[in-house]
């Protein structure tokens with residue numbers, strides 16, 4: 022009877038500890054940007070691993086509820102493992118530890134292989150670590166109360182205290198601890214719900230990127246010079262800079278999402294995501310740049326985007342005479358003003374993008390749809406979590422950053438950056454690669470020059486050109502003499518403009534000046 026009581030209490034302890042562990046780790050994942058919920062990540066891996074007939078059967082049987090059923094299955098499996106861990110753990114605490122180590126390992130593997138996640142490995146693994154600590158910690162605590170006798174331990178005839186469990190544990194102590202763990206589980210669950218962006222993440226995980234109607238031309242050979250330490254030609258989604266005013270990434274599920282096009286148009290349009298997918302989808306490589314990028318800064322990245330050309334949508338709506346701007350608005354009420362003629366220009370190929378580097382837009386980069394407009398700084402061209410396009414006049418509105426002292430119009434300034442060597446690097450005497458990137462969307466880079474210690478400008482070798490809306494790598498082979506040196510770079514675009522040495526701040530329309538690094542040779 023007492024043994025059974027202990028087993029039941031142990032099982033309950035396991036269940037509570039498991040619930041607390043999962044709930045708190047879900048909350049931690051929800052609180053971190055770019056980290057997928059552990060339950061969702063494990064469920065997604067299960068989907069990947071399942072043979073196709075099983076998947077088809079699941080979809081046919083459960084329909085749109087298949088995700089919920091799947092996650093229910095994951096929760097049920099965790100519950101069974103936790104109950105067994107608790108029941109067995111009453112006598113063998115190591116089993117309790119083993120069970121949570123196992124769960125944490127599965128969560129870690131799922132987190133590290135998750136495609137929707139954009140955070141680094143440390144952040145991704147954190148929920149699994151929390152799962153282990155909370156699960157094992159609370160179970161050990163609960164099982165400990167079961168070991169605490171209500172009466173003094175029975176002495177064996179030999180006079181040694183029995184290592185067997187006491188005939189009865191102190192119920193009140195156990196129940197109090199159990200209640201505390203249950204409260205932790207509920208709090209974790211509520212926090213996960215409050216913080217989680219799971220609706221958008223779930224929709225994104227279900228999405229396959231459509232084949233573009235017009236694929237990007239193949240990447241020319243030689244766009245990437247492969248110099249050590251040089252920024253890769255294409256920026257991965259994970260490494261892509263992120264700039265926005267959102268404290269938490271807006272959760273914009275596909276269900277109910279629409280893009281409204283209105284204002285000075287003949288025909289108002291309200292498009293669903295599916296409507297976008299059914300239009301002409303064009304793929305293009307475009308380098309984005311933030312106006313906040315300081316000389317030598319990191320707020321610039323190059324990706325392949327798939328989207329509906331903005332000019333197609335504007336044509337469909339029928340732009341009326343007198344309009345000169347499009348005011349775009351995001352789900353989080355950020356506003357942007359973009360010149361109409363840029364959005365209508367086929368050479369620019371501005372997009373309402375739905376994919377980035379072959380994946381649905383990451384949540385941080387505007388899921389489900391965003392603007393990408395070559396040649397203009399992001400704050401006047403790249404609205405993420407896009408929901409509204411109003412054809413209008415610059416005279417009739419002010420966008421978010423315009424009311425805060427930035428220019429209403431802001432073409433990207435021709436710029437260049439030295440990636441290698443890093444500032445204050447110590448180099449060996451002799452041949453050293455000085456390399457970096459230069460950009461001048463939509464003019465294109467014509468020339469990059471480097472000078473050492475204020476000497477004569479030397480022309481750098483340019484990587485192969487992709488298109489005028491993307492950055493270009495460059496390298497200068499430098500014969501380094503011992504001593505301290507200053508390296509400077511400047512670019513010339515295809516309009517013939519050479520970067521000015523004059524340093525201006527980022528406000529109101531972008532920084533200027535030459536990037537330089539100081540190094541020591543010898």
Ligand SMILES: Nc1nc2c(c(=O)[nH]1)N[C@H]1C(S)=C(S)[C@@H](COP(=O)(O)O)O[C@H]1N2
Nearest residue numbers: 262263264265266311351355399400403405
């Ligand atoms: N909704 C929304 N969209 C936005 C912003 C923002 O704050 N909110 N910032 C803009 C700015 S300033 C830039 S530089 C780009 C950056 O895009 P990224 O974060 O994908 O690199 O997004 C633009 N789109």
Ligand SMILES: [Mo]
Nearest residue numbers: 311312399400
């Ligand atoms: Mo920006």
